Amino acid sequence: MSSLDAKLNAALFSREQREIRRRLxxxxxxxxxxxxxxxxxxxxLSLATSPILRERFLSKLNDSPDVLGSGGSRLLVNGKTHSSLETRLAEFFQSPAALLFNSGFDANAGFFACIPQAGDVVVYDEYIHASVHDGVRASRANNAQFSFSHNCLASLRRLLIKLLDERHGLVNGQSSLFIAVESLYSMDGTFAPLAEIVELCEELFPMRNAYLVVDEAHSTGIYGPQGRGRVAQLGLENKVLARLHTFGKALAATGAVVLTSTLVRDYLLNYARPLIYTTSLSNANIIAAECSFDMLENGxxxxxxxxxxxxxxxxxxxxxxxxxxxxxxxxxxxxxxxxxxxxxxxxxxxxxxxxxxxxxxxxxxxxxxxxxxxxxxxxxxxxxxxxxxxxxxxxxxxxxxxxxxxxxxxxxxxxxVLEQKRARKTVQRAQMKAGLDVFMESKL
Ligand SMILES: Cc1ncc(COP(=O)(O)O)c(C=O)c1O
Known part of the structure; x- marks a missing residue:
């Protein structure tokens, strides 16, 4: 066995032993x-098995001139269908701009890898998705990332005050601080206190250099007017730097959109590697997403x-x-x-x-x-x-x-519970019997 194989096997075996080995x-x-x-x-929303959505999708596929593939990166091909979906989504979500990514993972990884600049700080909820971690790790804020206790405003406040104490750039507005949260956490089903976080930022960062980034992967389609998410439900559209909506969960499609300013969109187009160096979503993917958004818009x-x-x-x-x-x-x-x-x-x-x-x-x-x-x-x-x-x-x-x-x-x-009771009784009986035997022996 090669040394590489031995190391890979050892790692998998260790996971097996700890009962955490993943398998398809x-x-x-x-x-x-x-x-x-x-x-x-x-x-x-069970849209993946909705006959209405299926019917709509198949019919739109049939009518569309472009269905297969997309031909390449967004930066190299025409992408008429992609641009048209972005325009629609910017309007639907009431955002200045929208940018499609091939997945929510790519969007988070791309955004957090390039938007934080040298000297900036990223703060995230301890339960934040792996894609944010990957992004921050690849960013210029790699050595300036901090977590706060899940959904705990007191913990976030403590952390922000400490960072303001230690980093002059955050006080004078020369540096920026990004806060990454999920509006609905995928493993716990808990909601981020978005309005309170916005208030905290406004209180502690009068220079307005604290930026909230909200991952709406699990609330898309379910919360807010027409399923526009928690940010829309709370009327915070103008208080966040960016929102991520993914298409792969309640929308039964594939892909994701980042809703943000035109400047951030333009910067992402220039620097977000998971967007630049990949083939963009196929036309069929775009059609599927369009159909799902039809279902949101029509109620x-x-x-x-x-x-x-x-x-x-x-x-x-x-x-x-x-x-x-x-x-x-x-x-x-x-x-x-x-x-x-x-x-x-x-x-x-x-x-x-x-x-x-x-x-x-x-x-x-x-x-x-x-x-x-x-x-x-x-x-x-x-x-x-x-x-x-x-x-x-x-x-x-x-x-x-x-x-x-x-x-x-x-x-x-x-x-x-019954099994545990029975096991306890068996042990008790055995102990009593052992005690009785000892007693009987002592009488002999
Ligand atoms: C909170 C959160 N963000 C992002 C993603 C990634 O989205 P996608 O499945 O579109 O890559 C997921 C999916 O696991 C998620 O749960």
Whole structure:
């Protein structure tokens, strides 16, 4: 075995040992996967299986002169369909400019690698997506990046004050500070306190050199008027430097758009490597995205989102009381979902519902055997000790589906509790018997 092979094998073996080795799902199970109830994909509005969207897409494909490929990088080919979608999206999202990327990952990686300049600082929520980390790592702010505790305004305030104390450029406005957050966090289903972060920036940075960048990957299509996202819902369009909307989740397409100023757009066109050195989205991709945005504009998506929220409420209403008899270490909901009374705009339920458990794989397998697909999520995707089964509800799920899911979670937990009781009794009996034997022997 070559030295390289040995090292790669050792790394994979180590992951295997720690039960964190990633694997693609078996292709043989792919067909049965479609028969499973989907509690896993990010297809929140079930648009991927919408006959209306499919019909619209096929018909537009048929009518379009350009369908296949795109011919090259945006900087080298005509890209008429791309420019036209950008114009449409800038208007739809009420943004000065829009720029397409091949994926949300590319957009974040490209943006954060090139926009922060020498002397600038990047601050991000500790749960920020991997693509932001990759971008910042490649940027001139690589040695000036800091995280704050998840959604914690006090932690962010402390960090910003410390940075202002240490870096004169931030005080006199010669340097810039970027704050990266997700409007809805993909693993926790929690909302960033966007309005409060904007207020904090305005309070601490009177020179207006703190810039908020919001990743709306998981809120696109679901929140805000016509599914325009949380920034639009809160009316903060003019308070953020950039917003990212991805097409691969609720919109059942591929690609992403960065909404920003014309200057930042122009800079990205010149410096964002994942945009410059790649073949742009194919025309078919653009047509698919156009069709999905039709669904947002014509109100279909809003109806689907309302239905989705009803399902979320129903699921939590039936699960919460039944969890009370289960040890929280075995299965619990995260604090923001403990009680419907505690829910405010920030703690409102979302379609992402983490079922916290110390045994995510056995729970996920149990659900799979009952015909439900909800994936286990473990470290390093989530912090150590925060393992979970990530449940994602979809507009296409039924009330019966979510009731079946609640039944499955509870029956699994009850079986484990029973098993643990039996095991304890067996140990107790063995201990009593051992004690009795000792007693009897002492009488002999
Ligand atoms: C918060 C967030 N941002 C960006 C991305 C990347 O988007 P895409 O799937 O379009 O590359 C994802 C997807 O995993 C995500 O969850």
């Amino acid at each position: 799902p078996q292709p043989s199970s792919a067909s049965s996967e479609t028969e499973l109830i989907d509690f896993s994909s990010n297809d929140y 279909v998506a809003e109806n689907l989102a309302n239905n989705l929220m009803d399902l979320v409420t129903h699921f939590l209403d039936i699960l919460r009381p039944r969890l009370q008899s289960i040890p929280p270490s075995l299965v619990s909901l995260p604090p923001h979902l403990h009680s419907p009374d505690a829910a405010d705009a920030l703690n409102a339920p979302s379609p992402i519902i983490p079922i916290m458990t110390s045994q995510p794989r056995p729970l996920s397998s149990y659900l799979l055997n009952l015909g439900m697909n909800a994936r286990p999520i473990t470290w390093p995707t989530v912090p150590k000790g925060k393992d979970r089964v990530r449940v994602c509800l979809h507009s296409g799920n039924t009330r019966e589906d979510v009731e079946k899911l609640a039944d499955g979670v509870i029956s699994w937990a009850e079986a484990i």
